[in-house]
Amino acid sequence: MKKSVFAAAVVASLVASNIAKAEPQAEVLHWWTSGGEAKSVAVLQKEFADNGGTWTDMPVAGGGGDAAMTALRARVLSGNAPTAVQLKGPAIAEWYEEGVLADISDVAEAQGWADVLPASIAGHMKCEGTWCAAPVNVHRIDWIWANADILKANDIAMPTTWAEFNTAADTLMAAGIIPLAHGGQAWQDATVFEAVALGLGGAEFFQSAFVDLDMDTLKSDKMVEVFDQMRKLRGYVDGNFSGRDWNLATAMVMNGEAAFQIMGDWAKGEFLAAGKVPGEDFLCVSTPGDGFLYSVDSFAMFNVDGDDKQSGQKLLAELIVGKSFQKVFNLNKGSIPARTDVALDEFDSCAHTSAADMASSNKEGSLLPSYAHGMALRGAQAGAITDVVTAHFNSDMSSADAVQMLADAIANSM
Numbered sequence: 001m002k003k004s005v006f007a008a009a010v011v012a013s014l015v016a017s018n019i020a021k022a023e024p025q026a027e028v029l030h031w032w033t034s035g036g037e038a039k040s041v042a043v044l045q046k047e048f049a050d051n052g053g054t055w056t057d058m059p060v061a062g063g064g065g066d067a068a069m070t071a072l073r074a075r076v077l078s079g080n081a082p083t084a085v086q087l088k089g090p091a092i093a094e095w096y097e098e099g100v101l102a103d104i105s106d107v108a109e110a111q112g113w114a115d116v117l118p119a120s121i122a123g124h125m126k127c128e129g130t131w132c133a134a135p136v137n138v139h140r141i142d143w144i145w146a147n148a149d150i151l152k153a154n155d156i157a158m159p160t161t162w163a164e165f166n167t168a169a170d171t172l173m174a175a176g177i178i179p180l181a182h183g184g185q186a187w188q189d190a191t192v193f194e195a196v197a198l199g200l201g202g203a204e205f206f207q208s209a210f211v212d213l214d215m216d217t218l219k220s221d222k223m224v225e226v227f228d229q230m231r232k233l234r235g236y237v238d239g240n241f242s243g244r245d246w247n248l249a250t251a252m253v254m255n256g257e258a259a260f261q262i263m264g265d266w267a268k269g270e271f272l273a274a275g276k277v278p279g280e281d282f283l284c285v286s287t288p289g290d291g292f293l294y295s296v297d298s299f300a301m302f303n304v305d306g307d308d309k310q311s312g313q314k315l316l317a318e319l320i321v322g323k324s325f326q327k328v329f330n331l332n333k334g335s336i337p338a339r340t341d342v343a344l345d346e347f348d349s350c351a352h353t354s355a356a357d358m359a360s361s362n363k364e365g366s367l368l369p370s371y372a373h374g375m376a377l378r379g380a381q382a383g384a385i386t387d388v389v390t391a392h393f394n395s396d397m398s399s400a401d402a403v404q405m406l407a408d409a410i411a412n413s414m
């Protein structure tokens with residue numbers, strides 16, 4: 001063997017043995033700070049520690065993750081990226097294009113991710129053919145949560161059309177009950193808006209407006225109707241809604257202060273963490289209309305130096321897609337596993353509905369990525385829509401003006 005080749009081989013084997021010996025470390029940036037969320041992320045922390053890892057927690061409070069994403073940018077710009085980051089949808093590709101994401105294909109291939117993840121989910125985890133993120137779950141966005149006692153006392157059934165929702169809300173208002181628990185934060189407004197849009201417009205309308213950004217759809221009469229319903233909903237929230245965190249809105253439903261909340265199924269994680277029982281204390285039903293809006297939480301690993309950190313990234317990726325984590329985490333989080341081979345026996349009826357509806361909407365072509373939760377569009381376009389939605393919700397802007405503003409905002413964001 002030539003001297004230089006021999007030296008290279010020695011270095012390579014030393015590196016390999018160091019990686020093997022390195023104690024896994026991970027600094028993990030995430031926004032899971034509510035009761036149910038914290039309980040869920042603790043599952044990953046425990047599995048990481050049980051496997052010899054040292055976890056440095058970097059929680060950035062703020063539902064929907066806007067504040068976490070601002071913190072991430074600051075860290076990456078200062079050349080000090082966290083080891084692992086809660087990141088999802090097109091934002092993964094945006095970071096990949098900046099050349100800062102680590103390739104986790106070795107773990108993905110060794111664990112056979114392609115065989116256990118649905119193709120649609122796997123697609124979000126790949127960047128130009130390499131695996132660049134690990135999925136933890138599937139959250140459904142288009143849900144209504146309700147206080148069971150309030151509905152019973154007022155003789156109200158879970159609404160199956162938006163007209164029924166409005167009738168129920170009017171009855172509750174007349175009885176002095178807050179119909180809709182809502183937190184006035186832009187991402188929560190957007191969450192409600194996209195559920196209304198899917199319900200009133202249907203899957204093709206949703207796809208055309210919020211995935212394809214088709215101008216005619218954005219300016220359509222149907223979109224005017226969507227804003228009309230948002231104006232109705234604005235009338236059903238209490239006077240203190242502004243700035244309220246989503247979990248405090250969930251608590252209002254739990255405590256009988258309000259009847260309904262329109263929110264993704266992390267709200268169920270909150271009910272469960274408080275010991276509430278689905279079907280007894282609280283009810284779940286998908287928002288009126290056909291289809292299923294999904295959000296897949298995932299973690300991306302950033303390029304970092306140090307064998308300890310790199311082995312931490314590998315261990316994390318491996319645990320995240322592991323069967324046991326996918327089950328226990330999702331039992332707490334309110335979502336369903338991203339893996340298709342995890343038995344759902346221990347999951348509740350809302351999770352079963354979610355899994356069944358996901359399968360049927362996949363067949364019918366109405367399984368759609370959530371725009372409000374960063375699954376459908378890049379940041380600039382999603383932000384442009386949300387700005388209009390929240391400006392309309394917080395003013396007396398007409399639906400026609402909102403639609404015009406929406407079309408202008410998208411045109412300017414391209």
Ligand code: GAL
Nearest residue numbers: 062063064065266295297373
């Ligand atoms: C979503 C995220 C969920 C949940 C929620 C509220 O964007 O997918 O996991 O944490 O925000 O914080």
